[in-house]
Amino acid sequence: MTNTVDEDAESAKGASPKILPLCYKVAEHENIIWVCDGAANVGQIGHQVGVLLTNMDKARMCCTTAVAAGSKPHLDIAGRAKKNIVIDGCGNRCASKVLERAGVKIGHAIDISKFLQKVPTLDIYQADVKRIAEIVIKDAGL
Numbered sequence: 001m002t003n004t005v006d007e008d009a010e011s012a013k014g015a016s017p018k019i020l021p022l023c024y025k026v027a028e029h030e031n032i033i034w035v036c037d038g039a040a041n042v043g044q045i046g047h048q049v050g051v052l053l054t055n056m057d058k059a060r061m062c063c064t065t066a067v068a069a070g071s072k073p074h075l076d077i078a079g080r081a082k083k084n085i086v087i088d089g090c091g092n093r094c095a096s097k098v099l100e101r102a103g104v105k106i107g108h109a110i111d112i113s114k115f116l117q118k119v120p121t122l123d124i125y126q127a128d129v130k131r132i133a134e135i136v137i138k139d140a141g142l
């Protein structure tokens with residue numbers, strides 16, 4: 001049975017850390033998530049959506065900054081990924097541009113500001129994280 005976003009958000013608060021598979025070992029079999037992690041509500045919501053989808057085992061978040069830095073192992077992961085899913089906070093599309101400039105094929109991308117107003121705050125609501133996660137699950141076919 002597949003858990004709901006609500007159930008997984010609760011179980012993600014468990015006492016022991018969830019140890020993830022190493023990106024470079026599983027890239028071909030995983031939907032790899034790249035978030036912009038921007039310093040606004042939409043960037044931080046995108047980060048938390050990446051965390052939630054990873055903890056739900058629907059995808060595996062990887063290091064967008066490493067791709068921007070030209071890290072060869074991370075470029076290799078992006079090149080081998082089953083599907084690259086990009087979560088941008090706003091229309092600047094920073095995470096998408098990082099991958100595009102690296103020549104990486106993007107399977108699905110979302111601009112969160114199309115669904116939520118961008119506000120200069122780092123205080124975010126879990127209800128927004130769940131709402132955006134559900135949109136990504138549906139639209140990216142996770």
Ligand code: SF4
Pocket residue numbers: 036037038039040042043088089090091092093094095
């Ligand atoms: S896409 Fe928008 S929110 Fe994300 S890092 Fe760029 S400017 Fe910031």
